[in-house]
Amino acid sequence: MNTLGQPRFASAHSHAMGDDITIPEHIETGREPGLRFELAGPRRKLFFDPTQTRAGIVTCGGLCPGLNNVIRSLFLELHYGYGVAEVLGFRGGYGGLDPKNGVEPVVILPELVDCIHRQGGTILGSSRGPVDVGRAVENLIARKVNILFTIGGDGTQRGANDIYQEADRRGHLLSVIGVPKTIDNDVGFVSRTFGFFSAIEEAARVLGCAHTEASSVQGGIGLVKLMGRHAGFITAGAVVASQDVNFALIPEVPFALAPFLAALRERMLTKSHAVIAVAEGAGQELLQADASERDSSGNVKLRDIGPFLRNKIEEFFKSERIPIVMRYFDPSYQVRSRPANCEDALLCDLFARHAVHAAMAGKTGVVIGFLHERFIHVPIALLTTHTKRLDPAGGWWRSVLAATGQPEQFA
Amino acid sequence: MNTLGQPRFASAHSHAMGDDITIPEHIETGREPGLRFELAGPRRKLFFDPTQTRAGIVTCGGLCPGLNNVIRSLFLELHYGYGVAEVLGFRGGYGGLDPKNGVEPVVILPELVDCIHRQGGTILGSSRGPVDVGRAVENLIARKVNILFTIGGDGTQRGANDIYQEADRRGHLLSVIGVPKTIDNDVGFVSRTFGFFSAIEEAARVLGCAHTEASSVQGGIGLVKLMGRHAGFITAGAVVASQDVNFALIPEVPFALAPFLAALRERMLTKSHAVIAVAEGAGQELLQADASERDSSGNVKLRDIGPFLRNKIEEFFKSERIPIVMRYFDPSYQVRSRPANCEDALLCDLFARHAVHAAMAGKTGVVIGFLHERFIHVPIALLTTHTKRLDPAGGWWRSVLAATGQPEQFA
Amino acid sequence: MNTLGQPRFASAHSHAMGDDITIPEHIETGREPGLRFELAGPRRKLFFDPTQTRAGIVTCGGLCPGLNNVIRSLFLELHYGYGVAEVLGFRGGYGGLDPKNGVEPVVILPELVDCIHRQGGTILGSSRGPVDVGRAVENLIARKVNILFTIGGDGTQRGANDIYQEADRRGHLLSVIGVPKTIDNDVGFVSRTFGFFSAIEEAARVLGCAHTEASSVQGGIGLVKLMGRHAGFITAGAVVASQDVNFALIPEVPFALAPFLAALRERMLTKSHAVIAVAEGAGQELLQADASERDSSGNVKLRDIGPFLRNKIEEFFKSERIPIVMRYFDPSYQVRSRPANCEDALLCDLFARHAVHAAMAGKTGVVIGFLHERFIHVPIALLTTHTKRLDPAGGWWRSVLAATGQPEQFA
């Protein structure tokens, strides 16, 4: 595990632990255990003297329910749990680390964060795009920041890794700890990311609306595009939770148009209405996405499956002379800008506090993972080699197939 | 008031009343009272013998929260309150009245409606478009239907009027009673239509999301298109309830692009984010809508102000070299397909029961209105001559101006 | 109408009006119009010079959804709408007016009220009990407060009247404007008080829980005590909205135990479960309440009908040897401490802004009423002579009887 050195200061935390407890990546009989991960938690010895320590927090990328909860609990644990000297909030994403952008960080105080967990978004602001690592580290050194919490997705965490390595090169003792943020739930070694189930809840609501619309008219088709660039977790979760969907399309299960449209036709002729949930990353092979197009975070740009499918369906039924009433839903921003639900609130608190424990113990280049129901330390580098996808042979997809009644594949 | 004749049967309803109580259209000092309307309510004498009476229900046009509540309470009052012989639900809107379409009506029974008030949509189905009045009335005669409840907007009620007049011509004693349905709240003599505040609640939620999105990035603009073809009530209500909006645009207050964009620019330069709520019918003068385009219900087709405004804003800030992040929201179907909230549930129950009282007393060609906090009988013909619009000199618009801080007009 | 004198300052408000428009108490044909009330709204001339004016706000009595919305909109209209010099929030109810209690008022600023409308309760705090009028007025004079907004029930408004009269005696030009607060909706000339429908929404939720509990066991009885000391509006509204209740008991409709228990027995034998909603003020005649017991606000102390009824039911079924499972619900604090729903949010805004318009025009000893869908000025003195009760011959109670299937009276 990446660490800044030998911890020396005694922790006041009761029930503190050592670094020696680990859990394996795989736990099934006869399977190689694979990687091993340190359990996260308060350590008996701290690397940093809290009274001499300054921490920074930055939120990057798209919104996700629970960002403010994470900021709040990071601060509370740093301030009350360890008595850290100062906590800075860098504003507007990674851009806020670069003094060239002229955005002064905010000094976080208890009053500032008192109620922020009840609102969506991030009080620090966010943005996409990378950071000039050199200027960022210089700035952290100048501001005497020893700990940096990076709340963001895998792009953000790759940037975090660069920052920690640059600090190391310059001899600045900087603990960089990532809190993985992905509403799509597609980060490796994190079985459940914060905000994911809040998103499912909202998505399921919209699926319910689509069902109402579709079933209230003759020939009604409700088509709902949900988040999920590379992973269908939100779609699968919302489909099983709502039990209102007849066709679910996700990136992990490629589909061909003709058999899908044939099945939809069959459904319309027998039941006269249908609800379709499609993850934004589904059917990309149909769209022949040009992998060279990337957005400012470096993500592959997706063509929009929603309108594509809508058009294909409308053309198909027109050619079949079957009248339909199409209702298209694209609720993406509503799904991600809501506050965290209760369970995500709890998860955010635990992620944040474990991140602080890791930092104070001198870990660096690490994100907090959650595996086999335990919080763990995951070297950032592993995130880029291990992604998480929905298993088409697993229980969730089986439940999707059962809830929709759709065949295993449209192929 | 239109009536089928002298009521003859005694009502079992306690606290029944006569036809003699009316209220005036206007009640302010020195103002002419204008029209007078009969108070609705159970009558001492019934025109129809309940044991010999068959009633029909039809829902037309777009969805609206509370449709199922109205269906349910109509049935319950007919069945338990009066002991009517049979209640038929015609399916798929006015099309269901025409036997040519081959959609058999459903006989409504208590079990069918037991839980329907908890779900959005309409269990009877709906559609747009007119009915062949001749075939519809023939069908009603053949099925011995004496009472028809038409739940729909002004187009629907005009059709209802035609049906009642055609029945009259054929000597069939048919009571046609309309329950006004307009999510936009723009029907005359109905100060509040059912579903309207459920829609506001959902719209306000989305405005909150837009605020979160806009305020979490540098240069964020949240643009939300809300329902309201000719009236800005939903937009105004949601803006005042949410207190999250900086610019509200409604059909009743025309606006010019240049001063609006100038004010938006000012806001972005000082606060760096903004939320805009625009009713779908706002700014039609800018879109030079061709009044000759009409949809299948005969409504003037609107060009889409949402994408229009989005483009104009993006072009403007591009030309001004001010970077913005545009978040566009179009939640229309979600707003109208939700179940009724508590207050609309109560309102639906009262509208429906008053409609049944009117029918049993032999009223016809009448919709149930709600004026000065009282349910009244309104001749359908009046709906076409009296529409309701938001008063730019009244309290609601004053509250919108106060909540947004926008000038009285962008002119 | 009580007024401090001739208004002299020009208002900047567009669409301002004069004092000459009034509406009558009664509007039905042939009925005496009764009292006449001035329409509320911005006046063309102001009595107070805003730049020289100090306003105070105080919240009294029990909590009610929307208190913070009213505080916020009062401040916003005073501050932005009129440019008043300073707004003070007196804390802890009327006690905060008395310097003897040593609670310094807070100077309200925009930041303080920014988000308060999203939370229940009152940021100013509240309390029951009267105020020492002499010391309160002295304090207001010393602090140069010319306008006092009293948010509270009829007890509070009686106190408000005393304050205005005492100020008058001392020659201090003090506008005292009341915003009527009663979760029970039982104040005269206010057809709907703020918070009332938020309360109904919560009450209906609990009735739904009671239905679930009662119907999931053999012999289940769900008994829910709801707010409503003297008026059954909350109970009636929640019963009709939820459609889950079999027996509703309210103060306005006295009942005898024996016929009620007989009807309940009948229900249990045929359906094996039942839900009962009882307003806290129902059946007081059974409890032989001693009218001389009063709480610190001067309200008659009620004995608790909930446990009384629970015991009577349990004894009865024991004696009848019919096994029951009793589930008792008392959700009172949850009903009143929630935030305002959307519609109450809108209502609060309008009540508050009309109160400010009245004050600036120099009205005093006045509460803002809401009659025939219009905001009006009501002399406080009228509140003590006119109370509002649910009409057992009206539409709401008819809907309750229809929803429950209970007889008109248990007598």
Next chain:
Amino acid sequence: MNTLGQPRFASAHSHAMGDDITIPEHIETGREPGLRFELAGPRRKLFFDPTQTRAGIVTCGGLCPGLNNVIRSLFLELHYGYGVAEVLGFRGGYGGLDPKNGVEPVVILPELVDCIHRQGGTILGSSRGPVDVGRAVENLIARKVNILFTIGGDGTQRGANDIYQEADRRGHLLSVIGVPKTIDNDVGFVSRTFGFFSAIEEAARVLGCAHTEASSVQGGIGLVKLMGRHAGFITAGAVVASQDVNFALIPEVPFALAPFLAALRERMLTKSHAVIAVAEGAGQELLQADASERDSSGNVKLRDIGPFLRNKIEEFFKSERIPIVMRYFDPSYQVRSRPANCEDALLCDLFARHAVHAAMAGKTGVVIGFLHERFIHVPIALLTTHTKRLDPAGGWWRSVLAATGQPEQFA
């Protein structure tokens, strides 16, 4: 693992698996792995021929969010997933298995369960108390029931074990599969039971109300009693999710009154309000509960810590002459009778379908567990020897201490 014999029939399920994959109880480095559990899931070979198989479902004990979801998914998987001949719903808990009670089971059909997952409670009804095992098994034999799903807590599952053993004695091939139901989340080998987070959500809402009440008056104390007979999971979860509580008391952390009251006094003197969450099973040592008192399910009867604490607090502050305003909340039935939230809906579906897979493969005397994020088969007998309690040295309790600021123990 308990099994009825060698499976012989081919399964149509794709991605079916064998019995050979297991996971260990403990996975931390250097710790003995302890017990091993079979992974649950569809098996390649079935023990029962679906076309010849009849299944029964019974729900026992108190309500819990998600019961109807489990019933529905059990049926759907049996009916559509395997094509089982018939599914019977035994009514009113274990009592419904005994023909002596004269409650005929219902034949479950798709229409019956279509919408039940949207409502709380159980459509089958429930009850407490044991079953006459002999008569129950006789009845199952007579009705040719080969599979029985028992949805209930540990008492229920002990009964399930007796049933399976009695069937075994009589030579009737009966698969008894338990779905663990405990709103308190206190069953061993189930890291999260269904309904638990729905309960937390509702509990957190009430804690928010208590906070509003307490903080709106001088000296306000909000005391909330939450579910949790032997385990503080609901209390801990709701406290961390709401962040509104100052003192949390749970069964796993005994407390002494004097230091608790001293800390509360300190809080009231500095902040003048406080919120206390107490699990119903907390402080039993203070109540000197007599362990010989048991309810009809055989659970130890608890004295009521809520009113006990309320009295002690009131007496204490009276003796200290510090005025307080006590607000007591007991929301228990509301917490358990609500419908499942989205995440519990998903969990219910997965528990139910895994239960069906286990039954069809011929497992018996087994409950479905959930350990290290995997569904497993747990022999019922283990439930009685392994209970689950909140770990006062673990992350949840650390988060509670951080959220409340309370000391580790009041001792």
